[in-house]
Every structure is written in structure tokens, then in C-alpha cells.
Amino acid sequence: MSRIFIGGLPEDASRNELEKEFESFGRLRDVWVARNPPGFGFIIFEDARDAEDAVREMDGKRVCGSRIRVEFARGPATGRKGREEKCYNCNKFGHMSRDCRNPGGGNSHSHRRSRSRSHERSRDRGGERRYRD
Ligand SMILES: [Zn+2]
Numbered sequence: 001m002s003r004i005f006i007g008g009l010p011e012d013a014s015r016n017e018l019e020k021e022f023e024s025f026g027r028l029r030d031v032w033v034a035r036n037p038p039g040f041g042f043i044i045f046e047d048a049r050d051a052e053d054a055v056r057e058m059d060g061k062r063v064c065g066s067r068i069r070v071e072f073a074r075g076p077a078t079g080r081k082g083r084e085e086k087c088y089n090c091n092k093f094g095h096m097s098r099d100c101r102n103p104g105g106g107n108s109h110s111h112r113r114s115r116s117r118s119h120e121r122s123r124d125r126g127g128e129r130r131y132r133d
Pocket residue numbers: 087088089090091092095096097099100101102
């Protein structure tokens with residue numbers, strides 16, 4: 001089972017239209033089209049290889065007059081219908097970006113300080129710098 005993300009859909013794109021476009025690649029388990037806001041959707045293929053074909057073939061294609069974007073969805077492919085909320089701030093499923101609690105995302109203008117974490121990380125390994133109380 002494999003889930004793909006469809007972006008760039010026209011506002012009036014319907015589930016049926018997506019089904020029609022994608023069922024030629026293989027068996028669809030679920031098709032979900034966003035309504036509020038519209039413009040994207042998800043399709044779950046039963047076979048991951050069919051999903052791969054669909055991504056390859058359909059990305060950048062015109063559907064209902066709009067150029068669509070097709071890519072693999074991140075996160076686990078659950079068969080659940082309904083609440084496929086995806087956060088555009090942290091890219092996680094389960095909440096919307098407006099409910100996001102992860103700082104440092106998208107539309108806020110806060111300066112993100114990049115701490116040089118990776119540098120210190122590499123030293124952890126040998127345990128040369130141990131602090132004891
Ligand atoms: Zn989030």
C-alpha cells in the first residue's frame with residue numbers, strides 16, 4: 001500500500017475525476033480530495049509499484065485544465081478515511097499547520113538560529129567530554 005500526494009488541483013476537482021485519471025495505473029484503495037482549502041488530495045494505491053508509476057507518469061500532467069503535482073506522501077499510509085490532515089509547517093500528519101506546535105516554521109518571520117549541533121554531536125561519541133556532578 002502506498003500513498004501519493006496530488007497538488008495543484010483545480011478547485012472543482014472531484015474524487016471521481018482523480019479516480020478516472022489514476023485507476024489506469026492500478027487498484028486504488030482510497031481517493032481523498034481536500035475541500036477546505038481545495039487544491040490537493042491523496043490517493044492510496046494497493047500496490048506500491050503502481051503508485052510509483054503514477055508518480056512518474058502524472059507529475060506535471062494536466063488534469064481538468066490544471067497542471068498537477070504528484071509525489072509520494074510522507075508519513076505512514078493508513079487506510080483510514082477522513083482526517084488526513086497534514087501540517088505544512090512540520091510536514092507531519094495529524095494536525096493542521098495552524099495547530100502546529102513546532103516552532104520555526106513557514107510563515108512566521110522569526111529568526112531561526114542555527115546552532116552548530118552537528119559539530120558537538122560528533123564529539124559525543126568518544127565520550128571525551130563527560131560532565132559529572
Ligand atoms: Zn506541525
